[in-house]
Amino acid sequence: MFNVIIVEDNIYMQNHFVNMISADGDFNISATVRDAFDAEKLCESGNIDLVLMDVQTLYNHSGLAAGKRIRQLGTGTRVVVVTSLIDPDVLAKSKAGCADSLWYKDYGDRQLMDVIKRTLSGEQIFPDSSPDIELNDMHSAEISPRQIEILRRFVKGLTYDEIASELKISKNGVRWNLDRIVEKGGFNNKHELLAAVIENKLIVTTLKE
Secondary structure, three states: EEEEEEOOHHHHHHHHHHHHHOOOOOOOEEEEEEEEEHHHHOOOOOOEEEEEEEEEEEEEHHHHHHHHHHHOOOOOEEEEEEOOOOOOOHHHOOOOOOOOEEEEEEOHHHHHHHHHHHHHHOOOOOOOOOOEEEEEEEEHHOOOOOHHHHHHHHOOOOOOHHHHHHHHHHHHHHHHHHHHHHHHOOOOOOOHHHHHHOOOOOOOOOOEE
């Protein structure tokens, strides 16, 4: 019997995961919490086999940061991140030590249960890339990694000069890339672009570690 903690701030989704996992007789739901940081305390005992971890939890506490600290406890607890955030940074950080596996909420329950069982068997399961979505007249896959990093800093409120300094490119290069995305996506201005990337969870900058 595997002991599982479910971390999910949305009560509907939390209940859904409880029902999904409880339907398999090999699992025991040890706890359900809405705050990723609460899961860390529960894992200190070493009696938890797996944490099903949302990324953006109560108070915007980061499930990625909590997942990394849980794995560093050395208790053998596995962390499976499950998220609707398509920000490529979420997938990259998960692969870099914040999780044992990651799966997207829209990919189906059967597939998620398979990921959970394979992770408990010692595998690490990650999609090759984050989901591709429509952003007005373009797809998110058409935005280059450099443009994503420019957008990320623009969402945070950095000026063109500050973005250029951080990324070691010219101010005109920052402006050109943003204008190119606006044009390609058929947005009227950069404010519409920012609203779209935030609403569609392509860029997430509010997580607290």
